[in-house]
Amino acid sequence: MDFLIFEAPILMVQATLDGILIGILFALIAYGMALQWGVMNIINIAQGDLVILGGYIAYSMYLAGIHPAWGVIVSPIIMFFVGWGLYKLVINKVVDRDLFISILATFGIAIVFQQLMNFIFGADVVVAQSGYGTTMFFDNIITLPHSTIFSAAISVLYAIVLVIYMKKSKLGRAIRATAQNARAAKILGVDTERVYAATFGINAALCGVAGALIAITFTLHPYVGLPYTVRSFMIVIVAGLGNLPAVAISGMGLGVFEEFADYILGTEFRIGSVFMLLVLILVFRRFKLSRKREYLK
């Protein structure tokens, strides 16, 4: 326990700012998860590993001498096809089945991804240098690395593009129709198989963007995927499926929570507190729902 943050309230500003900026990134990953959960009724445990893979794509570009910021364009394109391929290979076989099957199957995929990344990129932590500067306020007490601002801005941009695409394009409408009622959409001539593949591809592409941003703002490591999965899962549960503003807000909320937990409980409990929060949210939700059920009775 450490209460420095209360002794120096200016640090709260820092924590809140950091939390909001990182939360936007979480929200982007969560939006991908909400999309494929809503459309295909699948929980993807490999979500976090897709993110990390996307990060490694940006990192490889950095190694090749290209500025890693271009990763936010290249990585989603590659990841879209990875997602598409993954759908054709495995996911299409679990779409209409028990949710638990999808959890376990994607868990298997996550293990394979982790190991392959371990073989290709090594188990060491790597970073992609963006070379972006830092803005300082209040006599260097509060710092805002430009890389985090960049990542938040790109996340917002991608979210907006995606929303417009979902509203306007033909595929976007097909995806939304399938989410509402897959059978009816099929009857009306929507190729649901293609819609599913595209949805999973878009989800993977969003993970790719997020991964490239993480490569610039944080560090990459083959085994850090799961916390990202859990965070996005949590955000989706709180926000509900297909509610983008709520996803954004709960993403930021989670980010701020984490930063404060980090300062107060200590960094060693950060991941633990995220997982504990997940349990608490689920339990809270269960009691809320059961009250509703009694009320309905």
Added chain:
Amino acid sequence: MKQKDLILYVGLIILGLVAPFIFPGFKVQLTILCVLIVLAMTWNLQGGEMGYNSFGNILFYGLGMYLCASVQVGMFFPLAEWTESGGEKTFVHTTTQFFQGMGVGLLVAAIIPTIVAGLIGYAILGLRGHYFAICTLGLGIAAGEIAGGIEIIGAGQGFTTPPFPKDIVDPEARGEFFYYLSFIMLIATFVFVKWIYGSRFKLILNAIRDNEDKAEAMGIQTMKYKIVGWMVSAFFCGLAGGIMGGLIGYIDSTDVAFDGREMGVFMVLMAILGGKGTLWGPVIGATLFHFLKEGFWTLILGWQYVALGVLIVVIVIYFPEGLMGWLREKYPQRFGEVIDEKDRKAQVELK
């Protein structure tokens, strides 16, 4: 029929009793096999019979492990000094102290997780389906992360469990002790689970799995039975954890105790591989899995996790009913199912 069963059981028990002498080099693996079977069987009570797919049984396993070791140390020496600075100070258990501590430790390791399961059961078991699965996954991982920050049980330094008493000179003794301990636990678990399989309790669990709301409407207090079912699992998981802790000799929060990424998933996978919702399925699944895994180790150095991941995907996609399910489909008569040919044809046509 009855006689054949008897021969089978007696044969297996004799095999289990003499195994460490036939394969003296494999005692540790055999001990782990017993533990794996126990974990798979008790997971099967929820996942298979009750329909609550838990990733969180590892919580009880890890809890049992830490409790057993802490009690074994704490009964005779100050625990905080034992774990301080990565266990620099050396205290030596005498032979009697070691076994007394182990006995009491195992008892505590079984009882406390059972109580914990009872306490959190009401909150957690109210969740349905995948919410339950993810929640228990979170619970297991959170426990590991938090245990890794608690000083008195060694925190990140790990917890070295008391070494086997030096007075017992025979180097084989330690292996034999832990093997027979786990074998006794295995038999106890099997007998208990088999008794459950013949009882009304199992039918209630099945009713919950098949349709919880209807079961409730029939007047079954589902919550009560769900909690009891979970407590049974917790009891044996805690016991298994306690034995494993003593066997490995070194407890690390995330890699040994709350090892959700390995043990937590393995127990699910083993039950599914063998066939969930059957008595023998988890036993066969665990045995097969253990041998596959040991095979992977030597043959594909470094690639075993890729193979494991592929195995998981293949099993859950192509054999979600497991070996027993596959056999059941192939030879339904052997499972005492009578199939009406006409009915079957009609069903096929309907599809």
Added chain:
Amino acid sequence: MNKLLKLFITFVSAITLTLIGITTSFAKVEGDTIVLGAAVSLTGKYSSNGVHTQNGYNLAVERLNKMGGVKVGGKSYKFKIIYYDDESNPKRAAQLAERLINQDGVKYMLGPYSSGLTKAIAPVTEKYKIPMVEANGASRSLFTKGYKYLFAVLSPANQYLEVAIDLAVEKNGGKPVKIAQAFEQDAFSQDVRLGILDAAKRTGSEIIIDDKLPKELNDMKATLVKVKAKKPDVLVVSGHTKGALTAIRQIAEMKVDVPMLAMTHCDAAKLSKQHGKNSEYALCASQWHKNLSYKDKFFGGGKKYDKDFTKRFGYAPPYQSAESSAALIVFKDAFERANSFDGDKVRDALKATDMQTFYGNIKFGPGGQNIAKPMILFQVRCKGDKCENKVVAPTKWASDKFYHPIPSWSKRS
């Protein structure tokens, strides 16, 4: 049920037969090879360092075998290592040690990577009285347990950064300093922390920030913000390679000004390469550096080893590889002095080891730790865009002067 029973019996007997099949393949000294066993991390979180370890072992085996092998009783033997992958998991490591000893019949062991895994394996080797020379388990508690068959060629973890605190006090005109520290929650880093605590007590220094970092660490902003607010004289960070990389990245990003920054694992993290100028002035603890003047007849000196290793594996050897290679040299020496393959005789010979290798002097203390070799500190210094590790302490090998204090970020370009 009948058929099922038959199936089950077939299943059980098949397994039994395979088991018997495996048990019969036994080995310790087969023909003219001495078989050593090693569980190293080829997958999992320690896999890079595990591979460094394995490469170090392999290079030494190749070299020793080429240069005549081990001469015992007038006959020349060759080394061979049986490897298993311990997946960076202590449970697996302990299990594999049992397997190496019981099923593969290994009579001599090499250590795994990391303190935690060594802690898991040591009780097993001790139980079977198997001599183990380990090169990567530095935790101090390994050497206080009275293990008789464990020998470590490296200096214990608590010595890693103790010198750095002394250096800071010295630069502060002998006055106590304010220390901020952040250590990963794992056996090794926590032991480094113990060393700092000792040094702080000795010098009367005050520890003003004492943070722990999680194993999946990729953000230590909270610690750095505290550092900014409390302005310590020294910041000490240890968390294997991720700790070093994360710290440098965020210190540069947040423009944290601290007069002295001490770390571990800089060379394994390729800090100077990954972070370039941002990593300048970081002070790093190391077991070995190629510029040291130690010599032996197998690898020549440090520079020669560096060259050979780079030629063979395509990257410069971090100290993890060098110490692993040294473990093999120690084993060879012990076998020849014991002139026997008897476990206890080899163990006694190991105990009496007193030699110089390219990696450093080796002489084992009562707990099995190497007491003949000091830790060294190097500092990352840059010329233009090229950054290099320069030895700054102890003075005997120092090629450069220790630069203190670190200029503030506003003055660094």
